[in-house]
Amino acid sequence: VKRLKTVTIIGVGLIGGSIGLAIRRRGLAQRVVGVGHRQSSLRTARHVGAVTNTTIDLAKGVAEADLVIVCSPVAAIVEHARLAARHCPQGTLITDAGSTKRSIVETLDDRLERGCRFLGGHPLAGSEKVGPAHADADLFERRVAILTPTAATRAEDFDLLERFWSSLGSAVIRMSADEHDRAMAATSHLPHAVASVLAVSLPETYFRLTGSGFRDTSRLAAGSPQLWKEVFTLNRDYVVAALGRFGQQLDTLRTAIEQHDETTLENLLIQAKKNRDALGS
Amino acid sequence: VKRLKTVTIIGVGLIGGSIGLAIRRRGLAQRVVGVGHRQSSLRTARHVGAVTNTTIDLAKGVAEADLVIVCSPVAAIVEHARLAARHCPQGTLITDAGSTKRSIVETLDDRLERGCRFLGGHPLAGSEKVGPAHADADLFERRVAILTPTAATRAEDFDLLERFWSSLGSAVIRMSADEHDRAMAATSHLPHAVASVLAVSLPETYFRLTGSGFRDTSRLAAGSPQLWKEVFTLNRDYVVAALGRFGQQLDTLRTAIEQHDETTLENLLIQAKKNRDALGS
Numbered sequence: 001v002k003r004l005k006t007v008t009i010i011g012v013g014l015i016g017g018s019i020g021l022a023i024r025r026r027g028l029a030q031r032v033v034g035v036g037h038r039q040s041s042l043r044t045a046r047h048v049g050a051v052t053n054t055t056i057d058l059a060k061g062v063a064e065a066d067l068v069i070v071c072s073p074v075a076a077i078v079e080h081a082r083l084a085a086r087h088c089p090q091g092t093l094i095t096d097a098g099s100t101k102r103s104i105v106e107t108l109d110d111r112l113e114r115g116c117r118f119l120g121g122h123p124l125a126g127s128e129k130v131g132p133a134h135a136d137a138d139l140f141e142r143r144v145a146i147l148t149p150t151a152a153t154r155a156e157d158f159d160l161l162e163r164f165w166s167s168l169g170s171a172v173i174r175m176s177a178d179e180h181d182r183a184m185a186a187t188s189h190l191p192h193a194v195a196s197v198l199a200v201s202l203p204e205t206y207f208r209l210t211g212s213g214f215r216d217t218s219r220l221a222a223g224s225p226q227l228w229k230e231v232f233t234l235n236r237d238y239v240v241a242a243l244g245r246f247g248q249q250l251d252t253l254r255t256a257i258e259q260h261d262e263t264t265l266e267n268l269l270i271q272a273k274k275n276r277d278a279l280g281s
Numbered sequence: 282v283k284r285l286k287t288v289t290i291i292g293v294g295l296i297g298g299s300i301g302l303a304i305r306r307r308g309l310a311q312r313v314v315g316v317g318h319r320q321s322s323l324r325t326a327r328h329v330g331a332v333t334n335t336t337i338d339l340a341k342g343v344a345e346a347d348l349v350i351v352c353s354p355v356a357a358i359v360e361h362a363r364l365a366a367r368h369c370p371q372g373t374l375i376t377d378a379g380s381t382k383r384s385i386v387e388t389l390d391d392r393l394e395r396g397c398r399f400l401g402g403h404p405l406a407g408s409e410k411v412g413p414a415h416a417d418a419d420l421f422e423r424r425v426a427i428l429t430p431t432a433a434t435r436a437e438d439f440d441l442l443e444r445f446w447s448s449l450g451s452a453v454i455r456m457s458a459d460e461h462d463r464a465m466a467a468t469s470h471l472p473h474a475v476a477s478v479l480a481v482s483l484p485e486t487y488f489r490l491t492g493s494g495f496r497d498t499s500r501l502a503a504g505s506p507q508l509w510k511e512v513f514t515l516n517r518d519y520v521v522a523a524l525g526r527f528g529q530q531l532d533t534l535r536t537a538i539e540q541h542d543e544t545t546l547e548n549l550l551i552q553a554k555k556n557r558d559a560l561g562s
C-alpha cells in the first residue's frame with residue numbers, strides 16, 4: 001500500500017487504537033492523528049504508540065488528513081464523518097469501522113461536502129476489552145474486513161481501502177450495506193442479544209452455580225449497554241427478524257424435548273455440533 | 282481426608298480421568314482402578330497417570346473398592362452403580378459425577394444390594410475437551426461440587442464425600458436432587474440449548490463472517506450430541522421450563538427493539554451486564 005502522509009483516526013478506543021498501532025507498526029503512514037473526547041484516552045493512545053499526535057478538536061485533527069477513519073460509536077459516525085468532511089483537505093476519503101452500515105451509508109453516500117467521499121467499512125474484530133490501553137497491532141490479522149461500496153463509490157477509493165485492510169492482515173469482503181446488516185444481525189447482533197437474555201434471566205441465587213459453559217455463552221453481555229442499544233436500534237429490522245427466527249428454532253427444540261421427539265432433538269444437536277466445529281475454536 | 286486403599290472410577294473420560302489424577306497427585310488413595318469400555322482409553326488413562334490399574338471388567342474393577350465413583354454418561358449411571366453394588370465389597374459407598382441427579386437418585390437411593398449406599402454428586406467442572414488425554418489434576422480447584430443427600434443418607438457418607446471434594450479443591454454445596462436439577466436447567470442445560478440453537482441457525486454462507494463473539498456464544502454446541510440428548514431427556518421438565526422462560530425474555534427484548542422502547546431495551550442490557558460482570562471472566 002502506498003505510504004500515506006497523515007491518517008486521522010476519530011475515536012481511539014480498542015478498534016481505533018488498534019488500527020493506529022497496526023498502521024505505525026507496518027509503517028503505512030508518517031503521522032497518525034488521534035481525535036477523541038477525553039484527554040485521558042488520548043494520552044493512553046499516545047503512550048501505547050497507537051498515534052503520533054492527538055487533539056480533542058476534530059476540525060484541527062483532520063486538517064491535513066489523507067485518509068480519515070471514523071471509529072466512533074455507531075450513533076456518532078454520521079455526525080463525525082460530516083464534521084470531518086467540512087474541515088479536512090478537499091476530496092479526502094473518509095471511512096469508518098462501525099458495526100452497522102445501512103443507515104450510515106444511506107445518509108453519507110455521495111453527500112459529503114467539498115468533494116469528500118464516504119466508503120463504509122467494518123473490521124470483524126474485537127474483544128470484550130475496551131479502550132486504547134488494550135490496543136493490539138495484530139487485532140486484524142487473519143480476520144475479515146467488510147467494505148460496502150455503492151454505485152457512487154470510486155474504484156480507486158475501494159482499492160485504497162482494500163489494500164489498507166489487506167496490509168493489516170484482513171481478508172477483504174465486498175458486500176452491500178444492506179447485505180452487511182442482514183449478515184451481522186445473524187452473526188454478531190443475535191449472539192449479543194442471546195447472551196444478554198441469558199445473563200439477565202439468571203437468578204442471583206444461581207450465580208455461584210455457573211461454570212465455564214454459562215460464562216462463555218453469556219460473555220458478550222458484558223459489552224457496553226449504550227453501544228449495543230445503538231446497534232440494535234440502527235439495525236432494528238434485521239435484528240428483530242433474526243430474533244424471530246432464533247425464537248422459532250428454540251421452540252422447535254423445546255417441543256422436541258417436551259414431546260420425547262428424540263429424532264428431532266438428536267438431529268438438531270448433531271447439525272449444531274457440525275456447524276460449530278466448522279467455525280474452529 | 283483419611284487415605285483410602287482403593288478407589289474405583291467407572292468411566293475414565295475427562296472427568297473420571299481428572300478425578301483419578303487429582304486423587305493420585307494428592308495421595309488420597311493407594312490404588313486408583315479405572316474401569317472402561319475401550320482398552321485405548323484405559324491405556325491413555327494409565328499413561329497420563331490418572332489410574333494405577335485398569336480393566337474392562339466392571340465386576341473385577343470394583344472388587345476391592347473402598348469408594349466407587351461412577352463417571353459414565355448420565356444414561357448409564359444407574360446401570361453401572363447397580364453392577365458395582367453387586368460386585369464390590371459389602372457396604373461400599375458409591376457416588377457419581379452425573380450432570381442430572383433426580384432420576385438417578387430416585388432410582389438408586391436406599392435400594393442398592395448388599396448394604397451398599399449411593400450418594401449423588403456433581404462436580405461443576407468441565408471443558409469442551411473430552412477424553413483422559415486432557416485429564417487435569419486441578420480441574421476441580423476453586424470449583425463447586427454438589428452433593429445431593431436424601432433422608433436415607435448416612436452422615437458419615439456425606440462427610441467422606443464432602444472431605445473428598447474439598448481435598449480436590451472444590452467448595453461443597455448440599456442440595457436436594459430436585460433443587461440440583463432445577464438449578465442446572467438454568468445454569469448449564471439452558472446455555473447448552475441456546476448455544477446449539479444459535480449454531481444450528483447459522484447459514485453456511487455466513488460461517489466466514491463470524492467472529493469471537495459468535496464463537497464464544499455457540500462454543501457449547503461442540504459438545505457430544507448423544508450426551509446432551511440424554512441430559513435434556515433426563516431433566517426434561519426443568520429444561521422445558523427454563524427454555525420457556527428464556528423464550529419469554531427473548532420476546533421481551535425483541536418487542537422492545539421492534540417498538541422503539543428504548544427504556545426497556547436499555548434496562549435489560551444494563552441488568553444483563555451487571556449479572557455477567559458479577560460472574561467474572
